[in-house]
Amino acid sequence: MTLKGRIDYNEDPMVTAVKGMTMQIGLLNYYTDNIAFADTPGYQRKVPVVTSFAEQLGIKGVDTVTDTSVGRLFGTHLPLDFALNSKGYFQKLHADGHVELTRDGRCRMDKNGNLLSTDLMPILGRDGKPIKFPVIPDQLSHVKVAQDGTISVQDPKTGTSQYVGQIGVVLSEGKPAKQVEVRQGVVEASNIFLHEEFIGMVAPKREFEANRQMFITQSQNLSRLIQDMGRA
Secondary structure, three states: OEEOOOEEOOOOHHHHHHHHHHHHHHHHHHHHHHHHOOOOOOOOOEEEEEOOOHHHHHHHHEEEEEOOOOOOEEEOOOOOEEEEOOOOEEEEEOOOOOEEEEOOEEEEEOOOOEEEEOOOOEEEEOOOOEOEOOOOOOOHHHEEEOOOOEEEEEOOOOOOEEEEEEEOOEOOOOOEOOOOOEEEOEEEOOOOOHHHHHHHOHHHHHHHHHHHHHHHHHHHHHHHHHHHHHHO
């Protein structure tokens, strides 16, 4: 019997076991990746989703979604550290022109007043242009960021506050986020809880071992059959 999508319902048990082991390895990779990036600021957990007939489809039967919940926020008291206490992403401009979305709001300022990410990429404002300070402050504590992402800086010569720009926060599809809450002097940790990842790995490990045992059993049966046929 063949199901829709050309899945053989009466598939060879050894083939089914191999596909099952492949799928479980794929599942384990998601959990191990989450564990590896648990200490990365702003990293969002990847959640594996197992589709119907996954045992027959193998790794193709596993999809993934991104957990967009806000991670834990930690105060750093560094004026150029920003975190989003809302959905959305900051925007970094690569040298080749493409824009990378990130939740990591740790920034720095170069000698020309450009606001850069930790990997020295320009941070984009709401107008889609790189943010640049009109004046270089004497102290970074003179940089103020409002909840909506509006940046101002105190002019060291006049002592007045000058408008710098507004941090551009967008959704995953690139549209501007309507509800924005930017926190200054704060860093967002990943939204990963290690104990959940380790617990999630238990079932795939057991199912992998079950498929492995089925493969070994079928392999042994096939070997005995070949030996018996040889003697006959």
